[in-house]
Amino acid sequence: AIDHYFEKTEDYYTSQNHFSKMNNQEHILAILVLYRLCLLTSYYALAADFDSNKRILVQGAPLIGGSNGMYFDNENYLHVAQVYGRTISKINVDSGEIVEKFSYSEPNNHVMFPDDLVFGPDGKMYYTDPAYYQTVFMRYAPDGPSVPLLPVGSVPYANPVTLSEDGNRLFYAQCWNVQDDNSLFELDLETSEVKLILKDIYGCASNAMAYKDNALFTPRPFEGRVVKIDLKSSPPQVTNVTTGMVAPNAVKFNSKHELFVVDDGAGEVALVNLTADDTDVNRNVVARFPPRSIDNLAFDQDDRLFISSTAEASVTEVLSDGQLRIISSEGMSMAMGLAGIEVDGTRKLYTLHPGALYEIDLNNDAKLSTIVRSAVSLGPMNEPTSIAVWGHDLILMSFTSNSLMIWDLELESSKLLLDFAAPTDAHPFNGDLLVTESSMGRIVRVSPTDSFRAHEVVVEAPGAAFLFMCGDDDDVYASDGSRGLVLQIISQQQVLDPPLEIASGLSFPEGIAMHHNGKELLVIEAGSDSLLAIDRTTGEKRLVATDLSLMPGVPMLPFGYPNNVVSLDGAIYVNGDGANVIYLIQDEEEPTSNTYQNVAIKWHIIYLWGFFIYRALA
Numbered sequence: 001a002i003d004h005y006f007e008k009t010e011d012y013y014t015s016q017n018h019f020s021k022m023n024n025q026e027h028i029l030a031i032l033v034l035y036r037l038c039l040l041t042s043y044y045a046l047a048a049d050f051d052s053n054k055r056i057l058v059q060g061a062p063l064i065g066g067s068n069g070m071y072f073d074n075e076n077y078l079h080v081a082q083v084y085g086r087t088i089s090k091i092n093v094d095s096g097e098i099v100e101k102f103s104y105s106e107p108n109n110h111v112m113f114p115d116d117l118v119f120g121p122d123g124k125m126y127y128t129d130p131a132y133y134q135t136v137f138m139r140y141a142p143d144g145p146s147v148p149l150l151p152v153g154s155v156p157y158a159n160p161v162t163l164s165e166d167g168n169r170l171f172y173a174q175c176w177n178v179q180d181d182n183s184l185f186e187l188d189l190e191t192s193e194v195k196l197i198l199k200d201i202y203g204c205a206s207n208a209m210a211y212k213d214n215a216l217f218t219p220r221p222f223e224g225r226v227v228k229i230d231l232k233s234s235p236p237q238v239t240n241v242t243t244g245m246v247a248p249n250a251v252k253f254n255s256k257h258e259l260f261v262v263d264d265g266a267g268e269v270a271l272v273n274l275t276a277d278d279t280d281v282n283r284n285v286v287a288r289f290p291p292r293s294i295d296n297l298a299f300d301q302d303d304r305l306f307i308s309s310t311a312e313a314s315v316t317e318v319l320s321d322g323q324l325r326i327i328s329s330e331g332m333s334m335a336m337g338l339a340g341i342e343v344d345g346t347r348k349l350y351t352l353h354p355g356a357l358y359e360i361d362l363n364n365d366a367k368l369s370t371i372v373r374s375a376v377s378l379g380p381m382n383e384p385t386s387i388a389v390w391g392h393d394l395i396l397m398s399f400t401s402n403s404l405m406i407w408d409l410e411l412e413s414s415k416l417l418l419d420f421a422a423p424t425d426a427h428p429f430n431g432d433l434l435v436t437e438s439s440m441g442r443i444v445r446v447s448p449t450d451s452f453r454a455h456e457v458v459v460e461a462p463g464a465a466f467l468f469m470c471g472d473d474d475d476v477y478a479s480d481g482s483r484g485l486v487l488q489i490i491s492q493q494q495v496l497d498p499p500l501e502i503a504s505g506l507s508f509p510e511g512i513a514m515h516h517n518g519k520e521l522l523v524i525e526a527g528s529d530s531l532l533a534i535d536r537t538t539g540e541k542r543l544v545a546t547d548l549s550l551m552p553g554v555p556m557l558p559f560g561y562p563n564n565v566v567s568l569d570g571a572i573y574v575n576g577d578g579a580n581v582i583y584l585i586q587d588e589e590e591p592t593s594n595t596y597q598n599v600a601i602k603w604h605i606i607y608l609w610g611f612f613i614y615r616a617l618a
Contacts, residue, residue, distance in 0.1 A: 058368050058582040061328070063082055064580040065353075066083065066309070068083045068115055069081040078092075082114065112131075121167045126139075133148065133152050155185075160209045171209065171211060172184075173205040175207050177203070178377050184196075184198040184216075204220055207248070207249050212253055215231055216229040218251075220248070221247040221248055224265075226261055242261060250296040254303045269287040269288075287318040294309050309330065310333065311355045311374075313328075332368060335575035335580055337388075338387070338564040342569065348362060349573055357387075381414070383398045384405065385561060388425055389428075423435050424467045433452070442457055467480070474490075474493055476488070477502065485503070487500065488500040510525075511563050511565040513572075519535070519536060520535055521536055530547075549579035550577060
């Protein structure tokens, strides 16, 4: 394209008739215009090359982060909270189209970790944030801002929310805090008075609940039952509604005053007989799903029943005959972290979401399988947010539960659960394990010889956020996201004090991997949405891929979720949390000293001097 441009341009500008009419200023202006065009065309031609060397290997579900709380608005649109996707999506359930998204990226939305939601008679939306803002929000419909109804940080683990029929009383509770201090509250929306209803409940005061006739119907997943709380009595009287379930997550009434319950642990949706005496057998199952896969339910204006899924990020309609109709397609909820295993010619990738573990079979057209589904604090996993490989086992790390789990792939169960401070990566090293504790600014070494009890500090630095590691049993490298560094922390099995700086000035580096037989390090630069290759000896950087669609950072959370890079058999794989994808990236270029900018400069200088020479000879 550049050659064709210069051929036509030179023919035009060197014609004697044209140049006879040009003065010197016009000559200079023409040269400057050509110079600028050379720069832009070479730069964007290279950018296109970088984009063409990557393709989407696995595309996850459109409801990124999983589908959680759901409710229909007054226009019969379904709104779905995506707690890990930082979004509330508005869906046309007849077409399955996502017609609008409310997300953290929009000003005054405050949608960070939305979990449950409800609409009032006046069209206002109320939703909870259990982790970031830790409060209850009200959104002025249809396009107004979101405002906190309670002080930010005042309701940690704020999970379910519901309203009285008149919309004046709002109820919310704490859930999934594995302690004895979960509570249930009422907020008077007219007076702003907060009333404590129940307190000191283990695990969950209530998950997604329903209000009817001055009573709350609240599921307790840790107790396997749904209870009714009579708000007319003082203190409130608690009685069983239905019992003997695995882990009930949500209840709602339809317009016929029939109560339905979602038992996530069993994967069942059931109609509850409220007049039966035996609460263990007063349920009629109307739909079945894989155990530990479903989350919430909602009824539209015609009493059609819809179910959300954390593990598959789907929305499904339960038809009257029990058949299922998928409204929003299922798949990978979110790609958090990435790990690869290559054994006897079999190559597999693993990524995860706190509610599911996914396997990608590279020997079978990158087939995606959900191999584990997990029910938050009830397990079997530890709410993982990142993943690594140790031999034939997986290492599941969670910076939300501050834990590390060794997962046996063959037995599909946990071998060991250990406490760490916000771990994001683990690296096998001479029979031991190196673990990043990102919130502590350090990397520690633990050993199976003492049951992983002793934490030997390998490197620690004020202001550091060590995220990922790579290397072998001799040399180990680490990325420091907050300080923008790539460091060598171990050389020839010896800890370096201080670490050796390989590269600096990076914009929040995350995942890191060896490349070209160790000549380079592949580094995900989250701040520029790019994948870089860094020469281990010189620190020179070159661009490998751009536009990775990573989730941007927010205040006090400078990156999205862990994004890692894996090199298997010459191919490069990267997870993109923002787009919910796994990329396959090809990089045939051997290490050179030219960076992306150097190559572009070389191109436009060559063409520019060619033009000067041509003019001189003309």
